[in-house]
């Protein structure tokens with residue numbers, strides 16, 4: 001079984017366990033969520049479910065539209081029953097690194113409005129400590145004019161290196177769905193108190209959001225190459 005199939009089994013399991021008729025459903029972002037939306041669309045069709053989908057990114061919105069699902073927004077649905085989202089790394093406390101695909105801000109807003117945040121991932125995202133397996137650092141979304149002082153302040157506070165994320169098919173930096181830049185913080189101390197770190201970084205003027213999701217995740221599903229799914233809650 002491939003990594004893609006490992007993502008798929010985790011996504012299907014989560015959708016089957018958490019999506020119910022008439023629910024308000026937060027749609028995460030990234031490559032694993034694609035399988036969750038596919039499974040949701042199958043269930044909506046075969047079981048005639050009524051589900052309103054709240055996107056966490058431009059990509060998520062496109063997925064909802066492509067599968068003819070009902071598109072909602074926080075203005076009309078500020079309380080979400082369950083959000084299913086991917087992650088770049090999940091530690092033993094269910095603390096997450098998110099934003100590898102640049103979508104952390106809307107993801108965290110939607111997660112904060114959700115009764116439950118469920119993470120779906122392949123087994124390579126399952127770590128004891130943040131940084132064990134994901135080596136690209138913690139994404140931090142920042143207002144463009146402030147990226148240099150923010151970079152210096154975080155390095156002075158906690159050490160490590162902060163890199164302005166560069167675009168691949170464009171010259172210059174990645175610009176998020178919200179018009180901001182992303183700093184990837186290559187931290188060196190894996191034993192930090194991530195709740196405090198998250199709070200302190202967010203206090204720096206110009207920081208919009210961090211990719212640290214602390215005490216937000218209700219349950220994680222990790223797909224394995226053998227086809228089994230490991231659950232953690």
Ligand SMILES: O=C[C@H](O)[C@H](O)[C@H](O)COP(=O)(O)O
Pocket residue numbers: 028029030031032033085086087088098099100101102103104107
């Ligand atoms: O910005 C992207 C999101 O936080 C994704 O949920 C995360 O990067 C995981 O994506 P994938 O399922 O593609 O590994």
